[in-house]
Amino acid sequence: MAGGQERVLRRRIRSVQSTRKITKAMELIAASRIVRAQARIAANRPYRVGMERILRVTAAADPTAAKKLLGTPESPTQVGVLAVVGDRGLAGSYNSGVLRATERLVAEHIRNGAQVTLWTVGKKAPGYFRYRGIETERSFAGMADRPEFDDARLVASVVTAPFVAGEMDLVQMVSTRFISAGTQRVEVLQMLPLPLPDEADGDEGIDTLPSAGPGTVGYTEFEPEPEKLLAELAPRAAESEIFAALLEGSASFFTAQQRAMAAATDNADELVRTLTRVMNRARQDAITTEIMEIVGGAEALRQSKGA
Amino acid sequence: MPDGVFGVEVVTPEQSLVAGGASSVVLATSEGALTVLDGHTPLVGDVVPGQVKVDLADGTLLRLAVHGGFVQVDTSPGAAEGLAEGDGPLPGLSTRVTLLVGIAELSEEIDVPRAERAREVAAQRVAELKSGRSGGASDLPEGAEPPDVALREAEEALARAELRLLVAGSGE
Numbered sequence: 052m053a054g055g056q057e058r059v060l061r062r063r064i065r066s067v068q069s070t071r072k073i074t075k076a077m078e079l080i081a082a083s084r085i086v087r088a089q090a091r092i093a094a095n096r097p098y099r100v101g102m103e104r105i106l107r108v109t110a111a112a113d114p115t116a117a118k119k120l121l122g123t124p125e126s127p128t129q130v131g132v133l134a135v136v137g138d139r140g141l142a143g144s145y146n147s148g149v150l151r152a153t154e155r156l157v158a159e160h161i162r163n164g165a166q167v168t169l170w171t172v173g174k175k176a177p178g179y180f181r182y183r184g185i186e187t188e189r190s191f192a193g194m195a196d197r198p199e200f201d202d203a204r205l206v207a208s209v210v211t212a213p214f215v216a217g218e219m220d221l222v223q224m225v226s227t228r229f230i231s232a233g234t235q236r237v238e239v240l241q242m243l244p245l246p247l248p249d250e251a252d253g254d255e256g257i258d259t260l261p262s263a264g265p266g267t268v269g270y271t272e273f274e275p276e277p278e279k280l281l282a283e284l285a286p287r288a289a290e291s292e293i294f295a296a297l298l299e300g301s302a303s304f305f306t307a308q309q310r311a312m313a314a315a316t317d318n319a320d321e322l323v324r325t326l327t328r329v330m331n332r333a334r335q336d337a338i339t340t341e342i343m344e345i346v347g348g349a350e351a352l353r354q355s356k357g358a
Numbered sequence: 359m360p361d362g363v364f365g366v367e368v369v370t371p372e373q374s375l376v377a378g379g380a381s382s383v384v385l386a387t388s389e390g391a392l393t394v395l396d397g398h399t400p401l402v403g404d405v406v407p408g409q410v411k412v413d414l415a416d417g418t419l420l421r422l423a424v425h426g427g428f429v430q431v432d433t434s435p436g437a438a439e440g441l442a443e444g445d446g447p448l449p450g451l452s453t454r455v456t457l458l459v460g461i462a463e464l465s466e467e468i469d470v471p472r473a474e475r476a477r478e479v480a481a482q483r484v485a486e487l488k489s490g491r492s493g494g495a496s497d498l499p500e501g502a503e504p505p506d507v508a509l510r511e512a513e514e515a516l517a518r519a520e521l522r523l524l525v526a527g528s529g530e
Contacts, residue, residue, distance in 0.1 A: 097369040097377075101456045105430045108402050200371045200460065274387040274403035283404055284428065287460075294371050 057337065060330035064323055071319035077141065078312035081305045085232070088302035092229060095298055102291045106245065106284055113277035121245045127221035130165045132157060133210050133242070135226035135296050136173035137304040138195040143314075145227065145307035146175040148237045153225045156239060157185060168219070170210055172297065198301055203294035210293075211286045214243045224292070229299035235306060240296070242289050362396045363415045364453035368422060370462055375422065379415035383455055385429060394431055394455050401431040405457060407517065409525050420464060423525040425518055427459030461518075468526040477519035483512040 110117035134153040136146045153169075160167045169185060171177060174192040181187075189209055194202035213219040222243040227235050273280055366383055368376040383394040387403040394401075405427045412420040432454045487509040 091372070094373045095371055097367065097374050098371045098458055101367075101369060101430065101458045102428075104432070104456070105402055105428055105458065108400075108430065108432075112402075203371070204460070271400040271402060274389045274392070274401065277402075280402065280404060280428075287428070287458075290460075291371060 056333045057330055060326055060333060064326045064330065067319050067322050067326065071316055071323070074312045074315040074319060078309055078316055081309035081312060084305045085302060085309060088298065088305055089229075089232070092295075092298050092302055095295055099291055099295055102284075102288055106288055108271060109273070109277050109280050109284060112271060112273060113281065116278035116281050123241060123246065124220045124244070126163065126165075127160075128165050129168075129213075129219040129221075130160045131168045131170065131210055131213060131219050131222040132160075133170045133172070133206070133222070133224040133293070134176055135224065135300045136171070136175045136195070137300070138174040138192060139304075139308075140175060141311060142304055142308035143311035145235075145304050146173070146179075149225055149227055150176060150179045152237045152239065154180075154183065154185070156223065156225060168213070170206070172206060172300075194297065195304065196301060198294065198297035200290075200294055203290050203297055206297075207286060207290040207293050211243060211289050215286065219243075222289075224296055226296040226300050227303040228296075229302040229306070232306060235299075235303040240292065242292055243285065245285060245288055363451065364394075364396045364455060365451045366412055366455045366457075368410070368412070368424075368457040368459065368462060370459055375462055375464060376412055376420060379451065380412050380455070381415055382411075382413040383457075384411040385424070385457070387429070392429075394429075396453060398431050398433075398453065398455075400433050401429070403429050405429050405459065407521060409521070410457065410462075421525050422465065423463045423468060423518075423521045424457070424459045425461040425521070427457060427462070429458075430456045432456065463522065463525070465525045465527065468522045470523065470526050473519045473522040473526065477516060477523065480512050480516035480519055484509065484516055487512060 110121055132153060134149055136149045140146060157167050157169060168188045169180065171180070171187050171190045172192075173195045177187055177190045191202070191206055194206075210222055214222050221241070224240045224242050226238065226240070228238050229235050362381050363379045364381075366376060366378065366380040367374060381396070385392055385394075386406050386408045388406050389403070392403070405424055407425045410422045410424045412422070414420060433452060435452075
């Protein structure tokens with residue numbers, strides 16, 4: 052019966068409209084959190100910049116000690132990978148982008164004959180790797196939305212321990228960098244050993260460092276001596292990097308979620324429009340049919356009377 | 359800018375606590391107490407937990423509880439550039455002192471009742487752990503941290519609370 056179709060469509064439209072209310076609300080919430088997350092990235096910048104400067108100056112002062120803690124190993128055999136994703140979904144490709152990149156990275160290390168230890172941040176990660184039969188050493192949850200420095204400290208203590216103990220020769224981190232409100236990129240970052248500050252320009256590596264950067268002009272005093280200082284600095288620098296990645300990850304998550312939810316809201320609007328049109332046509336058809344039936348019936352009645 | 363003034367900043371990963379011109383900074387590294395005045399040689403060092411005093415250029419004395427970090431005195435050209443927060447840009451400064459600290463509070467921002475409570479809790483915990491260790495620590499719940507780690511953490515918490523109270527000016 053034609054009226055039945057109309058009822059079904061009406062129900063469907065109502066359901067799409069209530070979904071739209073949810074996606075719209077999520078879009079607005081995500082948008083408001085982006086601002087806060089961005090402000091936290093900005094507040095973290097002086098620390099990050101300062102850490103980098105101190106590290107550069109100290110590394111330049113004691114190249115031999117620096118070589119142990121800085122630089123990229125040629126063919127690592129024990130590798131640690133930290134993947135940073137979100138605690139929640141509904142954020143477009145935010146989680147899957149990092150997870151896929153991590154999977155690729157792990158596969159590559161294994162192909163090269165390395166042992167890989169995997170850590171993850173974010174509730175969305177363990178399930179993904181479990182399904183693919185990749186073992187995760189430890190997963191952290193509940194810190195992706197609003198990361199605190201203590202969270203970064205906890206993660207850092209776990210991921211730096213095997214490196215400091217000499218059981219690991221490379222620690223990498225896969226996370227989403229918040230480049231601007233419009234651009235976020237999944238990146239693999241070498242965390243330990245610390246990448247040389249100017250590795251990109253100097254092929255000869257650490258020996259060219261003393262000339263690197265304006266921060267190394269002249270004589271610098273060290274308390275304690277650079278070697279000790281570097282050993283203290285390396286884990287702190289890793290902490291700082293992880294915290295920055297958590298902050299940028301959370302900003303990227305909200306941006307991705309806002310975008311995904313805006314698209315979902317648009318789709319809901321579009322769907323409501325189409326469904327309304329179909330429903331109106333169905334109703335019109337039903338009315339036309341009904342009129343035809345009445346006219347037909349009246350005609351038949353008159354003919355039977357006249358006969 | 360008057361003579362003897364240099365740029366100083368105290369930053370934590372969460373925020374910038376101090377940024378501006380100062381006439382002296384007093385802190386402690388692992389090798390002893392250190393006062394930084396204008397014209398100090400370039401220096402990189404660690405900062406051990408303790409009180410840090412910053413004499414701002416306008417005469418105010420800031421006191422901070424600093425729970426460990428690093429310090430850099432940078433005299434390279436342009437070092438103090440970009441250090442402009444607070445009371446506007448600071449032209450003509452040749453030295454920049456940067457303190458990078460994980461946790462730090464300004465004296466007036468310290469929550470004294472909270473620190474007092476924290477000290478009590480931590481002191482009790484330290485006492486408990488110490489007595490537990492001497493009298494056989496077999497009553498520890500399964501899966502708890504090893505007693506020495508727990509003890510170190512409790513002692514650190516105690517030290518932090520005491521430092522806060524000292525800097526807030528109400529410590530005994």
